[in-house]
Amino acid sequence: MKYMIALMLAGTATPAFAQDHGHNHSMPMQPADPQDAEEAAEEEGSGEDASPPSSAMPMDHSQMDHGAMDHQSMQPQGEGSPEMPQPMGQSPVDHSQMDHSQMGHGSMDQSGVVDDQAGGEMDHSAMGHEAMAMDIPSGPPPASAGSGPARAADAIWGVEAMRESREQLRDEQGGQTYFWFQGDRVEYRAREGSDGYLFDLQGYYGGDLDKFWFKSEGEGSFGEKIESAEVQALYSRAIAPFFDFQAGIRQDFAPLDRTYAVVGIQGLAPYLFEVDAAAFLSDKGDLTARIEAELDQRITQRLVLQPRVEASFSAQDVPELGIGAGLDTVEAGLRLRYHFAREFAPYIGIDQEWRIGQSADYARAEGEDPSVTNYVVGIRFWF
Structure with a gap:
């Protein structure tokens, strides 16, 4: 009975139990008049196992891990279980329905903290770090970007090794040579009189900028002398x-x-x-x-x-x-x-x-x- 009276007095004197957790949790809760609580305890007698009222102990909520707290398990279960006394004039607080992400702890994902404490990896993607990303510069590079030595890698890998690497890079990035040959038109021609034929060939050898082109065209009628035939050899740029x-x-x-x-x-x-x-x-x-x-x-x-x-x-x-x-x-x-x-x-x-x-x-x-x-x-x- 003495504990019930102490808790009721503490709830009346400290309405902070029913306050929004969004307030500053680091402020300790003090009873309105500690002497009243002590006098109430003396009326019921005193014993060796008596403990001071919970309202007399300062609580620092900022150190509490709300993500790991099961507030539903804090309520007594079953019929006949004593209910937690509530301050007069206020309704019971259901902590299981509270959004602890809005309790002044920032945008940190508390479940990620619990996982990290349990030995897992923290999910930093949910901690608001995306707001810290730097904008990609869109202007020209600073003048200092080209102030270094032109062949700085030579000092590390050697001149000969880097010369071979640069030549290979030029070959792979546009310095290749190709051979291509096409028969664009190789056809039989049916027409009035004698049928004929036609060929139109072309191709090249070279790179992206400079090539050697060759072309050849000709046509005629079967059983007769060829009507036209030509070959071209061209430099292409x-x-x-x-x-x-x-x-x-x-x-x-x-x-x-x-x-x-x-x-x-x-x-x-x-x-x-x-x-x-x-x-x-x-x-x-x-x-x-x-x-x-x-x-x-x-x-x-x-x-x-x-x-x-x-x-x-x-x-x-x-x-x-x-x-x-x-x-x-x-x-x-x-x-x-x-x-x-x-x-x-x-x-x-x-x-x-x-x-x-x-x-x-x-x-x-x-x-x-x-x-x-x-x-x-x-x-x-x-x-």
Whole structure:
């Protein structure tokens, strides 16, 4: 009975038991009048096992591990169990429903502390360290960033070892050389009269900036002399991310042997048009030009439709070659190919050729039709 009276007096004198734990927990709780508590205890008698009222003991809540406390187990269980006396006029405090993360202990995850104390690893990701992350600078580097020696690693690893390492780095970061060969058009041509054939080959050897290009084209009719055949050898230099400047020589073997100087560009124009344009100056002083453009329209990942256009020009008439001044010939075709592999694709299509102006007159004089339709079957490959 003496303990009950002491606790009731302590609860009345110290309403801090029912206060919000968000207050300063480091303040010790003192009874309003310790003498009153002692007098109340003396009324019930005194004994050797008597202990001072709990309200007389200062409590420092800041040292308590609220994450490890099971407040539900602090309440007596079962029927007939004595209930904790509550201060008059206040409702009981259910600590199990309290959010201890708002009790002034910061944003630390108490469960992480308990796990760490139990031998596990602390989860620092829940302790608010992300707010301490530094902003990544967006300006230029300070001047001191480049003030060190240019070859500082030489002093550690040696000059020879670092020279070999730097050469390997240059090779791996753009210094490689490649070989590429493509049969762009290798096809059979069915047309009125005698059927024919055509080949269009090209390739290069070199790196990202400098290459040696080679090209070869030719066509003819079966059972007859080849109509045209040429080979080009070109030096190629990258002048833009998608374009190369090319210069070299061209040698024709049919219909006449003739040598040309070549200047041109080749690359990928906007909207993915592959363009090859060149001007030719022959050893006879004839100036001609040719431009080709093609576009791959992907229907599926393997099925591709390719429209293609080619036009030839001449600055003067060249009767022995059947070339007229101005626009000489125009060729337009449409090919549908299927890629069994990236490197191999058969195709079918249709191709139309026109000879224009004076060139058409030369064709008629030779007994040829200036307009020819070809139905083609061929393969495209590369390696």
